[in-house]
Amino acid sequence: MIVVPKKLLAADEPAPVTVYKESGKSPFLLVADHAGNLIPRALGRLGIAEGDCQRHIAWDIGIAGLGRLLANALDATLIQQNYSRLVIDCNRPLEATTSIADISENTPIPGNAGLSDYARQIRAHEIFRPYHDRIEAELVGRRQAGRAAALISLHSFAPVFKGATRPWHAGVLYNRDARFAHRVMASLNQENDLFVGANAPYIVTDASDYTIPIHAERCGLHHVLVEIRQDLIADKSGQRAWALRLARVLPRAYQEQ
Numbered sequence: 001m002i003v004v005p006k007k008l009l010a011a012d013e014p015a016p017v018t019v020y021k022e023s024g025k026s027p028f029l030l031v032a033d034h035a036g037n038l039i040p041r042a043l044g045r046l047g048i049a050e051g052d053c054q055r056h057i058a059w060d061i062g063i064a065g066l067g068r069l070l071a072n073a074l075d076a077t078l079i080q081q082n083y084s085r086l087v088i089d090c091n092r093p094l095e096a097t098t099s100i101a102d103i104s105e106n107t108p109i110p111g112n113a114g115l116s117d118y119a120r121q122i123r124a125h126e127i128f129r130p131y132h133d134r135i136e137a138e139l140v141g142r143r144q145a146g147r148a149a150a151l152i153s154l155h156s157f158a159p160v161f162k163g164a165t166r167p168w169h170a171g172v173l174y175n176r177d178a179r180f181a182h183r184v185m186a187s188l189n190q191e192n193d194l195f196v197g198a199n200a201p202y203i204v205t206d207a208s209d210y211t212i213p214i215h216a217e218r219c220g221l222h223h224v225l226v227e228i229r230q231d232l233i234a235d236k237s238g239q240r241a242w243a244l245r246l247a248r249v250l251p252r253a254y255q256e257q
Helices: 063-074 117-144 179-189 211-217 236-255
Strands: 017-020 028-032 077-081 150-157 170-173 196-198 222-229
Touching: 017 063, 017 117, 028 063, 028 117, 063 077, 063 150, 063 236, 077 117, 117 211, 150 211, 170 179, 179 196, 179 222, 179 236, 211 222, 222 236
Parallel strands: 028 077, 028 150, 150 222, 170 196
Antiparallel strands: 017 077, 170 222
16 A cells, blocks of 8 residues: 655755755756655655665766766856656656656566555655756746856766667757757767767657756757766766866857857
């Protein structure tokens, strides 16, 4: 039997969203939809093993560390989501079947099976909405101040998924407006020994994504979704190397607009 709490997050649990370098001067706004792997105590562990909470099914491994290093290098604000994508995926429309997945890759998530509308709504209200409201508030504030903004969505992907090896070091993803993404890709391709995927290993669509369509495309912002292979940023050394790389690449692409 699934017990639905009246309130999901206890007063002593971490907030769903963290803002790092709130006073950053860069036009870049960094966002990380899957930075954390926390699960509210009220949900137990969603019926999965502790080891599964550390796997890619629960979060984007390495992105929280890389995001902060990149924010420091660019003097940019980073907005990150702290709870596991298994609780609710903050880069999925709420009506999508993958918003609260009852199976991820090949792993069943028992705590997500057979949820009531209310159980879904409380996760959206306490985790999804605060994160996206904070992104929206940041962008509105910049518009009101006449300040430029470019949205950089940071993600990481597993080297092997459902038995298939993914050869890319990074992927550059976009939907309707590919202009900035193409410049980012061209700049990355100038770096040595990189295999960069165009809309690989994923693509951005209105049905499968939320952050780029809602916060970037609707507002006409320069934007890109960058995916980095997780084994390349699993430790501080790799995160630092990729943060420095993106700190070269992103301004170069932005200046070419």
